[in-house]
Amino acid sequence: MRLAALQEAPYAFGSVYEREVDAPEERWRKALRDRTRFIAEIDGVVAGTVSGGEGDSEGVAAMTAMWVDPRYRRQSVGDLLVKTVVEWARAAGYADMLLWVADGNVNAERLYVRNGFARTGADQEMRPGQLEYEMSRRL
Numbered sequence: 001m002r003l004a005a006l007q008e009a010p011y012a013f014g015s016v017y018e019r020e021v022d023a024p025e026e027r028w029r030k031a032l033r034d035r036t037r038f039i040a041e042i043d044g045v046v047a048g049t050v051s052g053g054e055g056d057s058e059g060v061a062a063m064t065a066m067w068v069d070p071r072y073r074r075q076s077v078g079d080l081l082v083k084t085v086v087e088w089a090r091a092a093g094y095a096d097m098l099l100w101v102a103d104g105n106v107n108a109e110r111l112y113v114r115n116g117f118a119r120t121g122a123d124q125e126m127r128p129g130q131l132e133y134e135m136s137r138r139l
């Protein structure tokens with residue numbers, strides 16, 4: 001799923017396919033331990049994924065690695081994944097959740113706004129010449 005996401009939507013993520021495709025098994029296993037990974041299935045087929053984990057500051061959870069297979073977009077899978085990871089963060093006791101979205105990724109930003117996220121005003125370069133914006137919401 002991760003490699004499919006990086007190949008299909010390279011504009012959306014900080015990492016790139018070439019950096020991850022040959023990663024040793026231990027790195028993949030560590031990634032599974034470091035974050036809680038969710039997948040959405042439709043009739044037994046994996047349609048999308050999102051991750052939740054510790055943010056940079058106390059009481060703040062981070063949402064990362066959101067991706068829905070293009071065959072299953074615009075069917076509310078993204079909505080379900082956001083709601084699932086928000087619920088996970090709330091149950092884990094976090095007070096806020098944050099994420100980063102690439103400048104110009106309007107589909108993702110609309111999904112997040114619809115689910116209560118707003119830009120914080122912080123931005124950073126995800127790669128040279130490409131900005132991303134921080135968004136957050138209370139839980």
Ligand SMILES: CC(C)(COP(=O)(O)OP(=O)(O)OC[C@H]1O[C@@H](n2cnc3c(N)ncnc32)[C@H](O)[C@@H]1OP(=O)(O)O)[C@@H](O)C(=O)NCCC(=O)NCCS
Nearest residue numbers: 009012066067068073074075076077078079101107108110
């Ligand atoms: C952003 C992304 C996750 C959205 O996933 P999705 O499953 O299409 O999201 P949803 O279906 O919940 O919502 C998408 C749109 O479909 C609409 N929709 C949802 N269910 C629908 C239905 N049954 N019929 C018609 N439209 C529907 C939503 O209202 C929304 O419309 P809008 O964009 O005009 O506001 C997906 O486009 C994606 O994977 N993009 C590439 C990776 C990426 O950008 N990841 C985010 C990194 S920050």
